[in-house]
Amino acid sequence: MDSSESNAAVWKSNEVVAQWVATVDERERARTWPRRVLAELLPFAEEEVFTFVDLGAGTGAASCAILDRYPSSTAVLADYSPQMIEEGRRALKPYQGRYRYVVIDLATGSWPPELDGGLDAVVSSLCVHHLPDDRKSALFREIFDRLRPGAWYFNYDPVKGEDVVVDDVWQRVQDRRDPEVAKRRAHRTPEESARWENHVRHISPLSPQLASLRAAGFEAIDAYWKELDHVIMGGRRPAG
Numbered sequence: 001m002d003s004s005e006s007n008a009a010v011w012k013s014n015e016v017v018a019q020w021v022a023t024v025d026e027r028e029r030a031r032t033w034p035r036r037v038l039a040e041l042l043p044f045a046e047e048e049v050f051t052f053v054d055l056g057a058g059t060g061a062a063s064c065a066i067l068d069r070y071p072s073s074t075a076v077l078a079d080y081s082p083q084m085i086e087e088g089r090r091a092l093k094p095y096q097g098r099y100r101y102v103v104i105d106l107a108t109g110s111w112p113p114e115l116d117g118g119l120d121a122v123v124s125s126l127c128v129h130h131l132p133d134d135r136k137s138a139l140f141r142e143i144f145d146r147l148r149p150g151a152w153y154f155n156y157d158p159v160k161g162e163d164v165v166v167d168d169v170w171q172r173v174q175d176r177r178d179p180e181v182a183k184r185r186a187h188r189t190p191e192e193s194a195r196w197e198n199h200v201r202h203i204s205p206l207s208p209q210l211a212s213l214r215a216a217g218f219e220a221i222d223a224y225w226k227e228l229d230h231v232i233m234g235g236r237r238p239a240g
């Protein structure tokens, strides 16, 4: 199995998704602020009508933050896991009429025709790190080509330290904040270890990803928010 097949096997597994959904609230409690920042970074007025695309949307945590912040917005949630989409439809009941799912495999470069171009905004959260670096770069170009001029892309994702000492510092701080996580790390089951390997396999440092955004044509590129190993990076397609 290559890495994209094993990633698909994880996200299209009933057991993994059931376990992921059972523990999502606990993880989301620590993400309230970056979710809000991601929404705030979008340059829309409170009541503006626009549609955004959420790539690797899963059950829609990023989309919900944006839909809440902009009550006239509409979401297109793109994912390839039938299980995550089914769970998402359940979670998104309060947003009926303001969202739809489309199926996309971000590992392939093949996009559904309805996302061909003119997009008002694209976001992704906790998904792009599942792609190898050459696919991340290609994906940034594909997003750039589909945004309307002047529109933004933001990606909330984990990054790797550019120096192993940096990774150690991030880990130490996280372990102090949540000693339970440190304990669980030391006693992973084989299934948990396999899932962890899938999680970290393609996590890459920040600066090459910012360089890839630049190479794709984006301007105003920055890590607009960062805490330890998590960042919100992004940029704008030039208006002209």
Ligand SMILES: C[S@@+](CC[C@H](N)C(=O)[O-])C[C@H]1O[C@@H](n2cnc3c(N)ncnc32)[C@H](O)[C@@H]1O
Residues within 6 Å of the ligand: 007, 011, 055, 056, 057, 058, 059, 060, 061, 062, 078, 079, 080, 081, 084, 104, 105, 106, 107, 124, 125, 126, 127, 130
């Ligand atoms: C950790 S979850 C994050 C979900 C959501 N974005 C969030 O922030 O909670 C990763 C999501 O990425 C999706 N995903 C992973 N690889 C993908 C791929 N190659 N194409 C499309 N979706 C993918 C998974 O199905 C899953 O829903």
